[in-house]
Amino acid sequence: MSFERPNIAKMHGYSPGEQTGSGDTIKLNTNENPYPASPEVAAALRSIDVDSLRRYPVPMADAFRESASRLHKVSPNNIIPTNGSDELLRLAISTFVEPGEVIAVTQPSYSLYPVLAEIQGCKLFEIPLQANWSMPADFFPQLEKSAAKMLILVNPQAPTGGLLSTEYIAQLAADFSGIVLLDEAYVNFVDPELGYDSVSLINCCENLLILRTLSKGYSLAGLRFGYGIGAESLINPMMFKTRDSYNTDHISQQLANAALNSTAYSKQIWQRVRADRETLRTRLNELGLATPVSQTNFLLCQVPDSIGAKNLYQLLKQRNILVRYFDQDQLRDKLRITVGKESENLALITAIKQIQETSP
Amino acid sequence: MSFERPNIAKMHGYSPGEQTGSGDTIKLNTNENPYPASPEVAAALRSIDVDSLRRYPVPMADAFRESASRLHKVSPNNIIPTNGSDELLRLAISTFVEPGEVIAVTQPSYSLYPVLAEIQGCKLFEIPLQANWSMPADFFPQLEKSAAKMLILVNPQAPTGGLLSTEYIAQLAADFSGIVLLDEAYVNFVDPELGYDSVSLINCCENLLILRTLSKGYSLAGLRFGYGIGAESLINPMMFKTRDSYNTDHISQQLANAALNSTAYSKQIWQRVRADRETLRTRLNELGLATPVSQTNFLLCQVPDSIGAKNLYQLLKQRNILVRYFDQDQLRDKLRITVGKESENLALITAIKQIQETSP
Numbered sequence: 001m002s003f004e005r006p007n008i009a010k011m012h013g014y015s016p017g018e019q020t021g022s023g024d025t026i027k028l029n030t031n032e033n034p035y036p037a038s039p040e041v042a043a044a045l046r047s048i049d050v051d052s053l054r055r056y057p058v059p060m061a062d063a064f065r066e067s068a069s070r071l072h073k074v075s076p077n078n079i080i081p082t083n084g085s086d087e088l089l090r091l092a093i094s095t096f097v098e099p100g101e102v103i104a105v106t107q108p109s110y111s112l113y114p115v116l117a118e119i120q121g122c123k124l125f126e127i128p129l130q131a132n133w134s135m136p137a138d139f140f141p142q143l144e145k146s147a148a149k150m151l152i153l154v155n156p157q158a159p160t161g162g163l164l165s166t167e168y169i170a171q172l173a174a175d176f177s178g179i180v181l182l183d184e185a186y187v188n189f190v191d192p193e194l195g196y197d198s199v200s201l202i203n204c205c206e207n208l209l210i211l212r213t214l215s216k217g218y219s220l221a222g223l224r225f226g227y228g229i230g231a232e233s234l235i236n237p238m239m240f241k242t243r244d245s246y247n248t249d250h251i252s253q254q255l256a257n258a259a260l261n262s263t264a265y266s267k268q269i270w271q272r273v274r275a276d277r278e279t280l281r282t283r284l285n286e287l288g289l290a291t292p293v294s295q296t297n298f299l300l301c302q303v304p305d306s307i308g309a310k311n312l313y314q315l316l317k318q319r320n321i322l323v324r325y326f327d328q329d330q331l332r333d334k335l336r337i338t339v340g341k342e343s344e345n346l347a348l349i350t351a352i353k354q355i356q357e358t359s360p
Numbered sequence: 361m362s363f364e365r366p367n368i369a370k371m372h373g374y375s376p377g378e379q380t381g382s383g384d385t386i387k388l389n390t391n392e393n394p395y396p397a398s399p400e401v402a403a404a405l406r407s408i409d410v411d412s413l414r415r416y417p418v419p420m421a422d423a424f425r426e427s428a429s430r431l432h433k434v435s436p437n438n439i440i441p442t443n444g445s446d447e448l449l450r451l452a453i454s455t456f457v458e459p460g461e462v463i464a465v466t467q468p469s470y471s472l473y474p475v476l477a478e479i480q481g482c483k484l485f486e487i488p489l490q491a492n493w494s495m496p497a498d499f500f501p502q503l504e505k506s507a508a509k510m511l512i513l514v515n516p517q518a519p520t521g522g523l524l525s526t527e528y529i530a531q532l533a534a535d536f537s538g539i540v541l542l543d544e545a546y547v548n549f550v551d552p553e554l555g556y557d558s559v560s561l562i563n564c565c566e567n568l569l570i571l572r573t574l575s576k577g578y579s580l581a582g583l584r585f586g587y588g589i590g591a592e593s594l595i596n597p598m599m600f601k602t603r604d605s606y607n608t609d610h611i612s613q614q615l616a617n618a619a620l621n622s623t624a625y626s627k628q629i630w631q632r633v634r635a636d637r638e639t640l641r642t643r644l645n646e647l648g649l650a651t652p653v654s655q656t657n658f659l660l661c662q663v664p665d666s667i668g669a670k671n672l673y674q675l676l677k678q679r680n681i682l683v684r685y686f687d688q689d690q691l692r693d694k695l696r697i698t699v700g701k702e703s704e705n706l707a708l709i710t711a712i713k714q715i716q717e718t719s720p
Binding site: 058221 | 361362363364365366368369371372373374376379387390392393394395396397401402405408410411412413414415416417418419443444446447450454455456457458459472475479481509538539566567575579580581582583584593594597600601602604605606607608609610611612615
């Protein structure tokens with residue numbers, strides 16, 4: 001017997017990257033941060049009293065909203081805290097997009113978006129990136145033609161690592177009649193000298209909703225904490241109507257707040273990941289795995305046909321090194337590799353060298 | 361400018377009970393447990409290493425599912441862990457009820473249900489309880505006539521405190537063609553001698569979805585952890601399709617698991633709340649506030665017209681005692697009072713006495 005709604009019955013769920021319980025595995029497949037959260041976060045964790053959990057949490061995570069507003073120089077009313085950024089994606093779709101309406105995404109993009117569109121009964125319109133991962137020249141005409149209610153862009157992009165400029169985002173938001181949901185999951189790893197800053201755009205673009213997460217930049221994937229930044233007309237309906245009343249818990253509120261207030265520590269971590277990213281990229285290119293510049297904490301490298309991406313993924317897995325292989329168009333000859341600790345990156349490079357040397 | 365879907369634009373959000381930051385307030389308004397979670401939960405909290413938060417949590421909370429399956433003598437596949445039981449309610453509606461279809465509830469009931477129905481664009485069909493809070497004799501004919509896809513029942517009932525028998529639930533689930541969502545948020549406080557047990561019904565009733573939460577019975581409202589129990593045909597679509605991929609976080613999984621494994625401690629707490637509930641009920645009745653038997657951790661008492669429920673609520677609030685007043689039909693002459701610690705219950709009774717003595 002099935003009670004499922006028809007659109008749920010016919011859909012498939014999202015497949016997260018492999019998780020592993022083994023401490024020996026070098027895990028470079030789900031873009032987790034190789035360094036722990038700040039000492040301030042550790043102190044916040046130690047200060048939690050189990051008796052404080054008897055009570056419901058502060059419904060709107062007021063302290064976190066204040067911290068985020070100071071960090072981003074916006075009002076607390078421009079911030080919505082969520083149970084991971086997954087919740088923000090779902091809330092945005094279920095609040096603003098009717099079943100049957102269109103959601104536009106680039107192709108490739110984050111594989112969760114099509115799943116969320118299906119759950120809401122929305123149509124998905126995919127606009128392919130060019131071979132070099134840049135946006136096609138006719139992106140906006142295609143978007144207009146789709147009559148999309150919402151456009152979801154990851155910036156910096158996943159799984160490609162590229163970055164759209166602030167000016168491009170501003171123009172897009174100004175021209176588009178629907179909502180631009182800008183998924184900035186990886187924004188903390190962007191080179192500061194690029195001067196990328198989308199947050200200031202929320203003052204002029206009432207249709208721009210920016211997604212942030214503490215999973216990557218703040219080493220808190222296990223905590224499930226994200227937030228949205230946008231005009232009050234976008235934030236309020238989610239905050240006061242569609243959000244589960246107590247969507248973030250007491251512990252995660254304290255830790256997330258401590259994380260945002262550990263700026264000096266976080267900046268060091270991001271700088272270190274960027275430096276290691278460049279070293280790893282150089283090594284991969286030297287080995288013949290063409291790897292373009294990335295503004296994220298991962299690299300997307302092209303694997304020569306002589307080895308093959310899927311084969312290399314499997315051979316690395318046999319050596320206890322997990323990377324991400326996507327069985328989909330444009331990506332079957334590539335691997336996405338998270339920037340790990342220096343020793344982990346070195347182990348990866350050594351393993352690829354060995355595999356190349358023993359290949360026929 | 362508003363981008364909201366039409367049904368969201370016209371709706372109002374849910375109003376949770378008042379929360380207060382003041383340590384002096386006696387808080388008997390949101391059904392929180394007056395005693396802390398078990399020593400095992402405190403130990404689990406102390407054992408969390410902040411470095412473990414770098415990684416994504418176990419996506420399906422395997423250890424918790426195992427513990428819940430042992431506790432309830434079902435398969436782990438019959439269990440879905442959720443970010444508070446609010447998430448289970450939302451998931452059940454968004455997975456099984458199409459926009460435009462009908463959700464049936466009793467009146468009065470938990471005030472969140474109509475909000476969730478509105479978000480999904482569902483119609484709400486309310487079946488009034490009788491004056492003594494029992495189900496009307498023609499409940500099932502009314503339900504059938506509504507053509508509801510889902511019936512949501514709180515058992516033991518909120519805000520009335522009454523209990524429907526296992527046999528009544530079994531008959532209802534057998535006769536009804538839709539899903540029976542049985543919200544057992546307060547089930548831990550039911551007198552064990554009543555032998556109430558709905559969980560065994562999931563083996564014969566494929567349309568029965570049972571909701572549990574750790575907020576009340578396990579003193580963990582601040583943690584946001586609930587779960588569903590049901591046939592795999594009900595659990596799987598939510599588990600593998602509509603749930604956010606990492607809906608419960610690493611810390612809450614560990615603490616929730618420890619809570620379910622603290623059976624001896626929990627049973628003591630529940631017994632104590634039951635005993636204090638009876639004492640409080642006796643005192644309220646002695647003061648002329650008619651208070652029927654309750655199988656929950658709260659009491660719904662009728663306030664004589666000479667004082668008035670809203671007035672008493674306000675006078676208690678002036679004395680730093682919060683109770684819950686509902687401005688709605690059938691409830692305007694009543695207050696819902698959470699069973700607190702012995703000293704808190706005594707302070708409440710003393711305050712009501714003083715108010716009565718100083719009333720004109």
